[in-house]
Amino acid sequence: MKKVLALVLGLVLSIALVGCGTLENTEKDYYAAGNNLAWDTLAEYQMTAIAKNDERVASIKDQLSGVEYLYILEVTLADDAGWGQNFIIDGVNTHLDGNLTIKVIRTPVGDPDTRDFWAQNPESGAIDNLTPDTLFMPEWVETPTESVTVDDVTYTTGTWADPWGNPSALEAGTYYLVFAEFDGSRAMGLIPVE
Secondary structure (H helix, E strand, O other), X not given: OHHHHHHHHHHHHHHHHHOOOEOOOOOEEEEEEOOOOOOOOOHHXXXXXXXXXXXXXHHHHHHHOXXXXXXXXXXXXXXXXXXXXXXXXXXXXXXXXXXXXXXXXEEEOOOOOOOOEEEOOOOOOXXXXXXXXXXXXXXXXXXXXXXXXXXXEEEOOOOOOOHHHOOEEOOOEEEEEEEEEEOOEEEEEXXXXX
């Protein structure tokens, strides 16, 4: 009986630990980039691999089913760039300050000068939005669309190819920037830091 109990207990602990492992891509590094951070791969903006059950991503855990790699970094985004982006979001003209832009750069491990992609861009493909209440992810298109200017205001659906294509926080604040890679897709989100 003791052997059976020890075996069952060991099995339960093994299953529990599987969900606790850090989801690190041992071949890649990830960096936060943006107008309020840096448009570069600086060490201070290197993201950290975390486990799916990390409490900082508890609010989006249901969206992380099947995640292979999971990275996080706390970022603070202000709203005083002096320039901005205009998007049509849910049918409403919305101005987002340039300092609210945020991207993720992926590089080979230990080689910050060689970029695989600047999510989202042609190399990354479309990026899914984990937190549409806090993050605006421009529409993904293969070919850039033209921006339209009406009454000195530029409107666009957003593309990867111009400043209006940058993912952007919907308002200033301190967030956990989360980047996830799945089999065949990628996603990012901004979770407010409480």
